[in-house]
Amino acid sequence: MNVKKVMVIGAGQMGSGIAQVCAMAGYDVILHDMKQEFLDRGIGIITKNLSRQVEKGRITEVEMTTILSRISQSLDLQNASSVDLVIEAAVENMEIKTKLFAQLDEIAPQDTILATNTSSLPITEIAAATKRPEKVIGMHFMNPVPVMKLVEIIRGLATADEVYQTIEELTKTLNKVPVEVNDFPGFVSNRILMPMINEAIYTLYEGVATKEAIDEVMKLGMNHPMGPLTLADFIGLDTCLYIMETLHEGFGDDKYRPCPLLRKYVKAGWLGKKSGRGFYTYER
Numbered sequence: 330m331n332v333k334k335v336m337v338i339g340a341g342q343m344g345s346g347i348a349q350v351c352a353m354a355g356y357d358v359i360l361h362d363m364k365q366e367f368l369d370r371g372i373g374i375i376t377k378n379l380s381r382q383v384e385k386g387r388i389t390e391v392e393m394t395t396i397l398s399r400i401s402q403s404l405d406l407q408n409a410s411s412v413d414l415v416i417e418a419a420v421e422n423m424e425i426k427t428k429l430f431a432q433l434d435e436i437a438p439q440d441t442i443l444a445t446n447t448s449s450l451p452i453t454e455i456a457a458a459t460k461r462p463e464k465v466i467g468m469h470f471m472n473p474v475p476v477m478k479l480v481e482i483i484r485g486l487a488t489a490d491e492v493y494q495t496i497e498e499l500t501k502t503l504n505k506v507p508v509e510v511n512d513f514p515g516f517v518s519n520r521i522l523m524p525m526i527n528e529a530i531y532t533l534y535e536g537v538a539t540k541e542a543i544d545e546v547m548k549l550g551m552n553h554p555m556g557p558l559t560l561a562d563f564i565g566l567d568t569c570l571y572i573m574e575t576l577h578e579g580f581g582d583d584k585y586r587p588c589p590l591l592r593k594y595v596k597a598g599w600l601g602k603k604s605g606r607g608f609y610t611y612e613r
């Protein structure tokens with residue numbers, strides 16, 4: 330299938346990044362969210378990222394204008410009626426995602442592929458909310474999207490081979506590297522990454538070391554670009570908690586139980602960098 334027009338749902342940190350890389354690769358993009366202020370914030374992030382590329386001499390002002398002109402904004406899901414591919418990057422919540430996919434199934438043309446950027450939820454269950462499970466697939470980008478090379482591609486139980494091939498090829502046109510994985514809670518990336526982050530939070534909770542010391546150990550000792558607590562703030566503590574809950578519920582194994590400190594921070598609204606406070610504080 331020839332994809333020309335893409336709708337990205339959710340203009341948060343992931344959705345804005347996905348819209349940016351799609352527009353940079355020449356696709357027409359509709360960026361959709363629930364409120365104008367979220368769209369403004371998303372377009373603001375994209376503009377800032379592209380301006381940095383201009384300053385570094387990697388793209389020209391004219392190219393930046395062209396890229397931005399490929400992105401239109403949407404507050405109405407009916408706009409899915411004109412796209413070849415939807416990439417959903419709304420919040421990590423099964424109820425919200427299945428509701429969105431059921432609506433998209435009604436609105437989007439029959440051939441449109443419905444992809445989700447979920448970081449842990451079962452693709453097969455999201456697909457079952459539609460009458461086109463063969464056209465539903467996981468397309469898991471990494472944060473920050475413009476920088477990170479990986480896209481995990483997840484087949485649901487019913488995903489058609491030709492849909493997989495289309496998404497694999499499209500991922501390469503975004504200058505990313507697709508890696509195929511099967512539909513298990515957390516896939517590969519978050520099944521391995523998130524228990525490490527959760528363990529780092531337990532290490533802090535049990536008073537083994539300060540947050541700075543924990544991050545320093547993993548940065549200097551294991552050559553990680555960010556310490557696990559800084560990375561948790563960067564991902565979003567709400568997203569980290571949702572992922573741990575998916576692993577815990579999906580495997581039924583207590584080794585995945587979310588640290589109570591993580592729950593407490595999320596309940597307090599300390600969601601990390603995006604809310605200005607998590608394990609660390611951030612200027613907004």
Ligand SMILES: CC(=O)CC(=O)SCCNC(=O)CCNC(=O)[C@H](O)C(C)(C)COP(=O)(O)OP(=O)(O)OC[C@H]1O[C@@H](n2cnc3c(N)ncnc32)[C@H](O)[C@@H]1OP(=O)(O)O
Binds near residue numbers: 378381470474564
């Ligand atoms: C939760 C999930 O489901 C899956 C996930 O995404 S898990 C998270 C995966 N991501 C990670 O693990 C990120 C770990 N961190 C890193 O790799 C690095 O710290 C980082 C790339 C974010 C920043 O790198 P750094 O060297 O410390 O900073 P810096 O020198 O400022 O930036 C390096 C480059 O990234 C760019 N960059 C940094 N942050 C960026 C952002 N938020 N958006 C866009 N570009 C960004 C910079 O512009 C710079 O670009 P150039 O090299 O082209 O000049």
Ligand SMILES: NC(=O)C1=CN([C@@H]2O[C@H](COP(=O)(O)OP(=O)(O)OC[C@H]3O[C@@H](n4cnc5c(N)ncnc54)[C@H](OP(=O)(O)O)[C@@H]3O)[C@@H](O)[C@H]2O)C=CC1
Binds near residue numbers: 361362449565568
């Ligand atoms: N953060 C990360 O590192 C990664 C996250 N992901 C996944 O990407 C998805 C988005 O995460 P992220 O960008 O971090 O989250 P954010 O909280 O930054 O953004 C989510 C955006 O989606 C909007 N939204 C929520 N519900 C709906 C809806 N029903 N319709 C349209 N828009 C909606 C939100 O609005 P509002 O602000 O009102 O909630 C917000 O603007 C999640 O599934 C997450 O698991 C995948 C890889 C990495």
